[in-house]
Amino acid sequence: MSTRTATVEAPVQQRDVLNVAAALPTAVRVEGVSQVFERGRPPVLEGLDLTVAAGEFVCLVGASGCGKSTLLNLIAGLTKPTSGQISVSAERPALMFQEPALLPWLTASGNVELALRARGVGRADRRAEAARLLRVVNLEEHSGKRVHELSGGMRQRVALARALAQDSKVLLMDEPFAALDAITRDVLHEELTRVWAEQGLSVVFVTHNVREAARLGQRVVLLGSRPGRVVREWQVDVPHPRTIESPGVGALATEITRELHREISRHGR
């Protein structure tokens, strides 16, 4: 890593996650959060703590039942936790789902414009701004197409442009590439990395794909299942440019997978 750390007091090179988090402004802070959906049923999340620094890319991995999506909904403010505190630096975090969830009666541009309208952007500026955002995801030529005319990868890129249109510094992603083929996914990984770096976003990326987590994240957090809580976390110090095949990514993924398997087997006993 380079040494341009003058503005940050704590030495970033030190592989101490807590120090990094303490030194930078916080984007998302989750403290002691528990979530019980039905009285008498085991909690989905229990005493979960998670801090995401501003500009950080954090990947959450875990098996089914770890409450990954529940956690994202909580951070997004769509649901309220049973107990605990959640604070987010952005007023309204942007959220991307596993499905593109585009509105099929609107064009690609129309979907992005709806997010701008919700933000109160004037009619005259919406079109130009949507065009700019579609350019960010390399879809400027397809802005007039309807959703059914776009491929799965293109739809997810429109969804990314729509999330960017929310102009939130915090981007939450719920397995956004899970339904895509491997080639498209690789391309979108690169694209997301670029957008993240260019726009200075804080990203919380939920996935069950450990390799994807190691490929994308600066930090990978393993959640345990039933109840969901943080089991362990890893700082990813694989240099960019990364690909899914990078040796460092593979080595870390192997390690995380081993831990994940240990966590999963605990439930079979």
Place this chain on the structure above:
Amino acid sequence: MAGDDSSGRPGLALVERQDVENRDVEAGLDALDASPDLPAGPGLGKRFVRSVLPPIVFLALLVGVWELAYLAELKPSYVLPSPADVAQKFWETVQDGSAAEAIWTSLSRGAVGFAMSLVIGSLLGLAMWWSRWLRAAIGPIVSGLQSLPSVAWVPAAIIWFSLSNAAIYTVVLLGAVPSIANGLLSGLKQVPPLFDRVGRVLGLSALGRIRYVLLPAALPGYLGGLRQGWAFAWRSLMAAELITYSPNLGQGLGQLLNIGRELSQMSLVITSITLILAVGVAIELLVFAPLERRVLTRRGLTAR
């Protein structure tokens, strides 16, 4: 670690360099994924053979059988007139302007009645969606009304409003409103919950979500309801016109049909029925079918 800045985030120069390559792959994928241009639809000649010719052939056969039955004198000619007699009567009705007058009278009544049903049915459907209690309370009645032949309301309407346009509109409304309300309700119920979550994530207000997400999403179901609502409105109108005959009411198609019955003029009866059918088919083909096709095609819900 070249290219990374202190935070472990890739530097801008690096991501831009990477992007050049990535863009090419992405553009290639987009081009491959884009649905290939479908071969142009069947030509005009083929479309004519496929969809216009069959009904014409069928009608010609029907008239042929009818002519044979007439020639065989199965029934006396005042019961079963010849196709030529009916054609002549039809032509007379068209020429003396009574066909145009009847169509105009009925169609304008139908349009006004349908417009009123549209407003009331839509509000009712929206209210039933909004209030679970209301849905439980009047849902079964509204569905029940859909299967009640609206001609059953004619005597009541006449007693309430005497022989007036108000009586006719009452019957039309009772016929069309339940279909429209139920159509909107089922359209709203079929909206994927994910769409509402999208609206909330984007920060739309409750009203904004209804205006920009929910109502457009419910449009296909709503259109189905409108289509059925029009069919019921038109049927109810004919039933009402057939029974409420009065000199101070305009003469609609139903009244024309009733004149045929009173004069025992089978050719006028068949002429009127043909006109009623033609108007129904025309509205379906010119208004509802294109509207529905447009909405569904835009959403990729139907083949072009």
